[in-house]
Amino acid sequence: METRSINIVVNGRGRALEVAVHHTLLDVLRDDLELTGTKECCLVGECGACTVVVDGRIVDSCLMLAVEADGAEILTVEGLAQDGQLSPLQQAFLDKGAVQCGFCTPGQLMAAQALLDGNADPSVAEIQEGLAGNLCRCGCYFQITEAVLSAAEGGHR
Amino acid sequence: MQTFAYERPATLAEAVALLEAHGPDARVLAGGTDLVIRLRDGSARPRVVIDVKRIAELSPTIREHEGIVTIGATTVMTDLADSKLVRRLFEALAEAAAVVGSVQIRNRATLAGNICNASPAADTAPPLLVYGAVVVATGPQGTRRIPISEFFVRSGVTTLERSELVVAVELPVPTSRTGAAHLRRTRRRGHDLASVTVCCSVDANGVTRLSYGSVGPRPVLTVDETGVLADPTAADAAKAPILERMFADASPSKRSMRASPEYRLAMLRVLGSRAVRTAIERLASDAPVEE
Numbered sequence: 001m002e003t004r005s006i007n008i009v010v011n012g013r014g015r016a017l018e019v020a021v022h023h024t025l026l027d028v029l030r031d032d033l034e035l036t037g038t039k040e041c042c043l044v045g046e047c048g049a050c051t052v053v054v055d056g057r058i059v060d061s062c063l064m065l066a067v068e069a070d071g072a073e074i075l076t077v078e079g080l081a082q083d084g085q086l087s088p089l090q091q092a093f094l095d096k097g098a099v100q101c102g103f104c105t106p107g108q109l110m111a112a113q114a115l116l117d118g119n120a121d122p123s124v125a126e127i128q129e130g131l132a133g134n135l136c137r138c139g140c141y142f143q144i145t146e147a148v149l150s151a152a153e154g155g156h157r
Numbered sequence: 158m159q160t161f162a163y164e165r166p167a168t169l170a171e172a173v174a175l176l177e178a179h180g181p182d183a184r185v186l187a188g189g190t191d192l193v194i195r196l197r198d199g200s201a202r203p204r205v206v207i208d209v210k211r212i213a214e215l216s217p218t219i220r221e222h223e224g225i226v227t228i229g230a231t232t233v234m235t236d237l238a239d240s241k242l243v244r245r246l247f248e249a250l251a252e253a254a255a256v257v258g259s260v261q262i263r264n265r266a267t268l269a270g271n272i273c274n275a276s277p278a279a280d281t282a283p284p285l286l287v288y289g290a291v292v293v294a295t296g297p298q299g300t301r302r303i304p305i306s307e308f309f310v311r312s313g314v315t316t317l318e319r320s321e322l323v324v325a326v327e328l329p330v331p332t333s334r335t336g337a338a339h340l341r342r343t344r345r346r347g348h349d350l351a352s353v354t355v356c357c358s359v360d361a362n363g364v365t366r367l368s369y370g371s372v373g374p375r376p377v378l379t380v381d382e383t384g385v386l387a388d389p390t391a392a393d394a395a396k397a398p399i400l401e402r403m404f405a406d407a408s409p410s411k412r413s414m415r416a417s418p419e420y421r422l423a424m425l426r427v428l429g430s431r432a433v434r435t436a437i438e439r440l441a442s443d444a445p446v447e448e
Contacts, residue, residue: 021161022160022163022196023158043197045190048259057235058261059264060190060261060262063189063190063193064189064193065186065193065208067163067208114260129260132348133262133348134259
């Protein structure tokens with residue numbers, strides 16, 4: 001089994017790792033770094049449960065080899081809360097009941113946060129497009145959209 | 158996932174040498190949105206995976222020089238869709254890039270990967286055909302330029318030689334005013350593969366270029382130079398037989414799970430006519446998409 005050393009920054013913390021070249025970023029986040037907030041689900045890039053932010057852009061971490069992330073800055077759901085305080089988006093998910101079973105929530109949060117970072121005041125259509133790669137089997141789409149709207153700039157709607 | 162060796166060449170020459178050395182045992186990794194799935198399910202079993210994303214010559218750049226827009230091989234769909242240059246000159250290509258997969262997929266999927274994967278449903282294929290794209294490929298014998306109309310063979314197969322690598326895609330800047338549109342039919346809104354893709358351009362000289370995919374082993378390009386299709390005043394009855402001839406190369410598979418052949422052919426006609434109308438409207442208004 002071939003391994004390779006990589007340097008990545010995860011949630012602000014630099015990590016020097018020796019990773020198997022056939023392991024995905026998802027494998028390394030969950031198994032090597034024990035950051036199990038990021039979920040494994042479909043493994044074909046359909047469901048978005050494994051969504052993380054790599055160098056400012058969301059990706060399905062199940063479709064990216066860990067070695068490909070060498071040199072990258074990565075944000076996972078564990079990096080959203082600061083000093084034990086939920087981020088405004090996380091709080092909005094709770095307030096709007098956007099979490100039912102919770103399995104898709106980390107991916108939904110990362111996709112929604114990336115959307116808001118690029119568009120402070122998205123429309124419902126823009127939210128739906130931005131989150132089209134994140135499936136929710138509980139069907140909380142309405143509440144998730146409400147949560148993103150309320151966390152958006154203004155947050156008054 | 159199965160094990161494999163991983164190579165990350167820094168130069169084009171290194172990458173070509175690796176491809177030559179490993180032959181059929183090597184697979185090229187660009188965005189990985191197709192390859193990593195196949196590595197996991199075992200439908201691809203390379204001994205070596207060659208990651209081309211750190212090769213300077215393939216860098217994700219879009220630039221215009223002497224009437225040609227060159228798009229680096231590793232340019233991702235997000236950047237293609239957002240590029241002001243692409244939106245201004247090749248509106249339908251930007252439209253196609255904007256509907257590939259989801260945001261997560263568009264942030265990784267590359268233009269070269271989309272064409273080399275050679276899926277009949279590849280969203281960028283119809284606009285590349287309509288705009289007369291040229292694939293720049295480098296191999297042990299040097300660099301050659303392959304017209305995109307001679308690139309696709311069937312799903313997963315192109316006319317690329319085994320040790321050749323796509324370096325860039327070139328698009329000639331249209332020499333006359335052009336209106337174009339890309340349309341697709343999917344089973345659901347959002348993240349889905351297309352059951353039918355259509356792209357049409359009309360130019361100020363009355364030439365209509367119509368391309369369609371996902372209705373046969375490879376995307377098809379047809380051209381009408383009679384001026385009838387491009388004529389906003391021509392009757393639908395005059396256009397219908399021309400369109401029928403243009404759709405003659407459609408031969409959708411009976412085995413595809415996404416849609417029946419009958420449905421695809423019916424939707425091809427609907428989307429085809431709609432694409433022609435939209436292209437004519439855009440040529441008339443000459444209003445580029447908002448930037």
